[in-house]
Amino acid sequence: DTAVSQTPKYLVTQMGNDKSIKCEQNLGHDTMYWYKQDSKKFLKIMFSYNNKELIINETVPNRFSPKSPDKAHLNLHINSLELGDSAVYFCASSQGRWEKLFFGSGTQLSVL
């Protein structure tokens, strides 16, 4: 069983569209994250949820809206996609603030 799974793996879409990426973890962790990795491999946190509560919200455009229906799921919805949104988006989870992060395999988003 995959510990942190995200779907889809690839997402190709046109500018202006709305899309969602789903993430699920079966590790029983209480904290989940979304990270964005740009074309230069730079990895930056976007959001973090702890027990369904938003605890980190970096300077991310309002077009990005995370939703956590329960502590095992953290979805990312993106409105009005722009060319600059093209990146690899990683979901991750952890149990406790100092324990290791478990990453999903990423969703490569390409906006045309």
Added chain:
Amino acid sequence: AQSVTQLDSQVPVFEEAPVELRCNYSSSVSVYLFWYVQYPNQGLQLLLKYLSGSTLVKGINGFEAEFNKSQTSFHLRKPSVHISDTAEYFCAVSSNSGGSNYKLTFGKGTLLTVNP
């Protein structure tokens, strides 16, 4: 604010040679330090972490790192690399107070390429 600098964007080495990947951090409070590895087309995996105690930390796959507070460094080393160690390596820092409790700040990564 905390930050991480990985001094080398690419490090090519030959198989069975030793390697050191450099990482320096800055933070106004005590820090926790991590090294993650990303193999091609995969998510990141934790190699090792320093939280407290011994400054020499051993991780998976024969890697180790040494925390040096006076030099604000956390360099990653392996005495003999394999082709399979070819990957992107990320240093990360997390402080233990304030609003950054749950946040890891990553460096820009070092691509380690092991050649036969």
